[in-house]
Amino acid sequence: MKHHLSEEELTGYALNLLTDADREALDQHLRDCPACQTALEGHARRQARMQAQLQAELAARSPSPRMTFAAIAPAVRRSRRVSRRAGVLEFFRSYGSVIAAAVGVILAAAAVLRNISWPLLGLQQNASLSLPFAAGIMLGVPAFSHYGQNRLQRPPLPWMWVAAMALWLGTALLGLYEIALLRDVLLRAYLRFGPPSSQLLAQAEALGSWGVFFMGGVWVALVIGGGEYHYHHVGQRASWRLFAWTVLAQLVLLTLPLLA
Template identity: 35%
Template sequence: MMTNHHSSDENMIGYVYRTLDDAKRESIDEHLIDCQICRARLSGHESRQRQIDHELRAAINAAAPSRKMNFAAIAPRLHRSRFQFYWPRISAAVPIPIAIIGLLFSLYGFWQIFSSLSLSALPRQPGALPTLACFCLMFVSMDQFDRSFSIRPRFIISAFLAFILWLSTFFIGLLNIIVVRDLVIFFYIRSGGSPERASVVTILAVMIAAMVYIGVVIGGAEYHYKNLGHPSSWKLFTWTIVVQLLIMILPYLAY
């Protein structure tokens, strides 16, 4: 399997073409986490594969009939659409603006709640923007998860999307802390607690939520950095966003 503690070129090529079995792929995945040399070699193989794909596509397009030919002898209304040649690029670029929109929604939704912080007997509802942000981010993470099982996108695109997703979950996590704070106050007062002692309960709830939040943010950043572009990284993003969305739904169920 390994040559001089590094993956062989044969295994690297099989990894790129997805001809290895699951056990070998998992073994290489674990090795790539710690081996920068093999990650660089894998990136080189993927670059060569993309170059081969481009050359084959160019050769096929050069040998294909002209796009302007209407094939009247076969079907008078049969035309070759130009859109099919641009669709792969369009589909690869769509997650970028969606991720940016999700980041803006999460940032603006957090600012709306943060700018009106006060003790309240009723939990504030996060509103539509953070919810829409979660759906946008889930679309991006699930799309990248599906793509990661084929030839991976360029490193810059994966790194940019991962950073946008992490930054968005950073702000949504802060919003979750505010939601948890309001819910604790709501249930404390509802159970008969005095409003005067609500601030003490609030501090305790915020401290616990903040410790969990810091662990998720720092641990998640380290995990995504080591597994950038891997299916496990996109899966973790998806589950993180789902949990954050469920927390934001809780105030609507409290009424």
């Protein structure tokens, strides 16, 4: 070894952090280099002085005998409550969007299937009734449920069903993305305009989690109501008009991050 030991090598040698091969090489160099021996001795003295200072500070900062568990129990309980609340907020922040989206998809699909199968279920129940009076009352419900529909409207073509289903699913999935987008916009707005506090970030994240649940409920209502409306008006001008307004509103929501 033709160069002097570096600070890293001196630290590793003094703290026994080197491998056996490296330590043997440094031992051989130290036997032939008085300058490195002097540097190693000075480094060892600094390490010993730092260790002594650390021990003195620890002894000076040790808790007093009066600090018993009964004295610090209230502070421990408060810290546990804060940590538990922080754990709940962390769970909502990490999985709130996923849970809201999954529940929304399940509820939307179940509600649409229920609304689609409801008229057939009513007709099957009416056909099984045996009392004339009850049959007259119950058969009037599905008969008058179609009052006001245009009988001159042509039946929808297959491609209309496919297009309506694609638009409905596309706008529903885009709505899920916009929920996450609006959550980020809400967080930025609260961090920028919210009251100054040491817990500002935690408060903003909690507000974003509650906002996700609220927007998830609105999303479920719109998906269910829109699916039922498009099912009953597929291929009609009103259905395409509602799709156009829905896409326009979603495009407006996509521009909100540019303003935040």
